[in-house]
Amino acid sequence: MSSRRFVCGLDVVLAVLGGKWKLLALYHLAHGTHRYAQLRRAIGGVSDKVLIQQLKEMQADGLVDRTDHHEVPPRVDYALTPFGRSLAESFGPLCEWGTRHEAEVERVVARRQVATAGLPDAITAPGTRAAR
Structure with a gap:
C-alpha cells in the first residue's frame, strides 16, 4: 500500500479539514472549551448527525479532545489539542x-x-x- 503524496501545504490542511463544518468547529474551539450543545449553537445550521461525525473525525485525527464527565444528564466537553490549536x-x-x-x-x-x-x-x- 502506498502512502498519499500531498501536492502542497494546503492539500495537507484539506486532508484534515475536509467537511463543511470542521473549520467552524475548530474556530469556535480556539476560543475555549465548549460543551456539545454550546458548540452546535455557535456553529448553527449543522445537524447533530453531521456535527457528531465530524467531531469524531477530528478526535481521531488528533485535533480535538473529547471529555465525557459520565454524568446524568450527559456532559461532554470538546477542546483543541495542541495539534488542533496549531492549525486554528x-x-x-x-x-x-x-x-x-x-x-x-x-x-x-x-x-x-x-x-x-x-x-x-x-x-x-x-x-x-x-x-x-
Missing part, C-alpha cells in the same frame, strides 16, 4: 480576508444563485456540476 492559529488571515471581502462574496453568491435558479436539483446538487 492559521485561521486569522482567513478570517481577515473574509471580513474584508464579505460584501463582494455576498454579491458572488447572489449571482451564483440567480445563475442556477430554475435548473433541476439533480444538476445543481452539491458536489455535481451544472450542465451548460
Whole structure:
C-alpha cells in the first residue's frame, strides 16, 4: 500500500479539514472549551448527525479532545489539542480576508444563485456540476 503524496501545504490542511463544518468547529474551539450543545449553537445550521461525525473525525485525527464527565444528564466537553490549536492559529488571515471581502462574496453568491435558479436539483446538487 502506498502512502498519499500531498501536492502542497494546503492539500495537507484539506486532508484534515475536509467537511463543511470542521473549520467552524475548530474556530469556535480556539476560543475555549465548549460543551456539545454550546458548540452546535455557535456553529448553527449543522445537524447533530453531521456535527457528531465530524467531531469524531477530528478526535481521531488528533485535533480535538473529547471529555465525557459520565454524568446524568450527559456532559461532554470538546477542546483543541495542541495539534488542533496549531492549525486554528492559521485561521486569522482567513478570517481577515473574509471580513474584508464579505460584501463582494455576498454579491458572488447572489449571482451564483440567480445563475442556477430554475435548473433541476439533480444538476445543481452539491458536489455535481451544472450542465451548460
